[in-house]
Amino acid sequence: MKKLWKGNxxxxxxxxxxxxxxxxxxxxxxxxxxPEYLSWRLFEVGGAFIQAESELSAINMVYGAASAGARAMxxxxxxxxxxxxxxxxxxxxxxxxxxIVNMMRSGPGLGGIQASQGDYxxxxxxxxxxxxxxxxxxxxxxQEFVDIIYNAFDVADEYRNPVMIIGDxxxxxxxxxxxxxxxxxTSKMFEKYHKDEWATCGHSDGKPxxxxxxxxxxDENEEFTLRLYKKYEEIAKKETKVEEYRMxxxxxxxxxxxxxxxxxxxxxxxxxxQGIKAGLIRPITLYPYPTATIEKAAKSDKVKKxxxxxxxxxxxxxDVRLAVNGKKPVEFYGRCGGNVMMPxxxxxxxxxxx
Amino acid sequence: MKIIADKPKMLxxxxxxxxxGCTHGIVHRLIAEVLEELGKTEGxxxxxxxxxxxxxxxxxxxxxxxAAHGRAPAISSAVRRVVNPDNxxxxxxGDGDCAxxxxxxxxxxxxxxxxxxxxxxxxxxxxxxxxxxxxxxxPGVKATTCIYGxxxxxxxxxxxxxxxxxxxxxxxxIERVACYDVPHVKKAKAALKKAFTVQMEKKGLxxxxxxxxxxxxxxxxxxxxxEFVKTQAEPFYPLGVFKDITKEEN
Numbered sequence: 222m223k224k225l226w227k228g229n230x231x232x233x234x235x236x237x238x239x240x241x242x243x244x245x246x247x248x249x250x251x252x253x254x255x256p257e258y259l260s261w262r263l264f265e266v267g268g269a270f271i272q273a274e275s276e277l278s279a280i281n282m283v284y285g286a287a288s289a290g291a292r293a294m295x296x297x298x299x300x301x302x303x304x305x306x307x308x309x310x311x312x313x314x315x316x317x318x319x320x321i322v323n324m325m326r327s328g329p330g331l332g333g334i335q336a337s338q339g340d341y342x343x344x345x346x347x348x349x350x351x352x353x354x355x356x357x358x359x360x361x362x363x364q365e366f367v368d369i370i371y372n373a374f375d376v377a378d379e380y381r382n383p384v385m386i387i388g389d390x391x392x393x394x395x396x397x398x399x400x401x402x403x404x405x406x407t408s409k410m411f412e413k414y415h416k417d418e419w420a421t422c423g424h425s426d427g428k429p430x431x432x433x434x435x436x437x438x439x440d441e442n443e444e445f446t447l448r449l450y451k452k453y454e455e456i457a458k459k460e461t462k463v464e465e466y467r468m469x470x471x472x473x474x475x476x477x478x479x480x481x482x483x484x485x486x487x488x489x490x491x492x493x494x495q496g497i498k499a500g501l502i503r504p505i506t507l508y509p510y511p512t513a514t515i516e517k518a519a520k521s522d523k524v525k526k527x528x529x530x531x532x533x534x535x536x537x538x539x540d541v542r543l544a545v546n547g548k549k550p551v552e553f554y555g556r557c558g559g560n561v562m563m564p565x566x567x568x569x570x571x572x573x574x575x
Numbered sequence: 576m577k578i579i580a581d582k583p584k585m586l587x588x589x590x591x592x593x594x595x596g597c598t599h600g601i602v603h604r605l606i607a608e609v610l611e612e613l614g615k616t617e618g619x620x621x622x623x624x625x626x627x628x629x630x631x632x633x634x635x636x637x638x639x640x641x642a643a644h645g646r647a648p649a650i651s652s653a654v655r656r657v658v659n660p661d662n663x664x665x666x667x668x669g670d671g672d673c674a675x676x677x678x679x680x681x682x683x684x685x686x687x688x689x690x691x692x693x694x695x696x697x698x699x700x701x702x703x704x705x706x707x708x709x710x711x712x713x714p715g716v717k718a719t720t721c722i723y724g725x726x727x728x729x730x731x732x733x734x735x736x737x738x739x740x741x742x743x744x745x746x747x748x749i750e751r752v753a754c755y756d757v758p759h760v761k762k763a764k765a766a767l768k769k770a771f772t773v774q775m776e777k778k779g780l781x782x783x784x785x786x787x788x789x790x791x792x793x794x795x796x797x798x799x800x801x802e803f804v805k806t807q808a809e810p811f812y813p814l815g816v817f818k819d820i821t822k823e824e825n
């Protein structure tokens with residue numbers, strides 16, 4: 222049944238339904254409703270919550286819970302996600318499954334608390350040190366956020382890789398009708414984890430399990446990294462997700478994700494009423510990136526140009542340019558600092574070029 | 576022939592990488608002996624630090640997690656909530672790990688009264704990175720980042736971590752020991768046994784600080800390094816029990 226949910230609370234309940242039993246976090250606006258909700262909810266379902274002393278500690282608690290074979294998550298907003306980067310790199314390198322939510326606010330520095338998409342580079346290009354990637358989702362509605370996080374723990378488990386879901390202050394704070402899927406059966410889930418080959422949950426079979434990211438011999442570390450990248454290739458093949466909106470006859474192609482994609486859709490409706498054939502490619506996974514979909518559109522005779530729209534100074538636009546590879550012009554329209562473009566701004570930009 | 580003393584099975588067959596005269600090997604063995612004597616090797620989980628003991632996960636014969644620098648108490652706090660409450664969890668950390676980069680994690684795990692045991696190896700110097708000043712380097716002692724000796728006016732003061740943590744409500748047991756001669760090794764073993772017993776009784780965080788030697792980075796022979804702990808470190812960092820809630824309960 223659909224209910225009216227605040228974004229952050231819907232996400233928290235969906236994580237519980239997905240079998241998440243451990244949350245570790247530190248307060249930061251605009252994601253506070255996630256830890257607030259889970260601080261009481263997890264104890265109802267036999268899990269645990271710690272308000273950590275810092276973001277560093279919170280992400281390392283996730284590392285610990287995941288090491289012991291539990292479904293664990295953390296959430297934060299941009300400055301807090303920066304602090305977590307050390308731990309995320311270690312989690313990726315120790316091949317631990319977990320979910321990290323970033324309700325992006327504006328940066329750089331302390332920035333502001335309004336919605337932003339300034340963390341695209343950080344989320345998709347590593348963020349922490351070394352060669353690694355998170356699987357990155359960018360939902361654009363509260364319902365999609367719910368559905369993605371419901372599935373995200375399974376994806377993290379399957380690949381033993383951290384999953385990051387990036388929203389923004391708007392998605393976290395807005396209220397929308399959403400349906401939380403049924404509670405997953407966790408009894409077998411945890412049984413499986415505790416008998417698992419790798420989890421350091423205190424085995425007594427005389428075969429110590431080790432969770433580690435130290436590979437001090439160059440050959441060993443290179444071999445590991447190559448294996449990690451094989452995994453990313455498989456993830457790209459199986460997990461890439463993208464929505465194409467009114468692309469059949471589109472001449473102008475917006476590329477946008479998250480909240481901004483919704484603004485583009487409204488602009489497309491308005492532009493089409495005025496006789497301009499606009500469409501949208503909306504990456505749902507930012508890593509792996511739906512390069513093939515953009516490549517295909519770039520080869521289409523109908524498409525005249527791409528316009529990447531972001532709440533940043535232009536970050537995803539680089540991936541769009543790589544995919545388009547010079548075949549068509551790629552323009553950029555952005556707002557930053559916590560400001561949001563209106564559909565009318567995009568209509569004006571398309572019609573007047575500014 | 577009858578075997579009357581043997582290497583604990585809690586230690587793996589892997590030879591350690593520790594320098595001759597280093598105290599890490601002694602403390603590893605004591606932990607292993609104590610856990611065997613308490614019958615708590617099964618299901619034990621150790622958290623290794625970054626520093627000289629980074630390879631601790633190769634030496635203990637139980638599930639081991641290698642932590643980022645200083646984060647072992649945070650990791651173990653989460654593990655504590657996931658696994659069976661009867662499983663022993665121990666963090667093994669050096670002074671840079673426990674008292675500098677991980678000070679917040681140490682203090683907050685202690686504040687929460689986590690039912691874990693932290694073994695804090697205080698040798699007053701950064702070993703693995705090559706002899707830089709530690710948060711516990713004593714005034715006047717030379718290190719590669721205070722080459723004329725630690726002047727507190729320039730480099731700040733060292734920390735007495737056991738005394739500091741003893742001011743908190745959360746910890747159950749705090750003791751500082753040394754390992755420079757046989758009587759002290761025996762006392763250190765008794766302290767570790769007490770610490771793990773406190774954890775078995777689920778009384779809260781137990782913390783054992785071990786004054787340790789570092790012959791390599793202090794440019795000493797193993798014997799000189801032990802003498803240094805006895806004559807220099809111990810007077811500055813007095814041995815003893817700083818907190819014991821089991822006594823208060825009696």
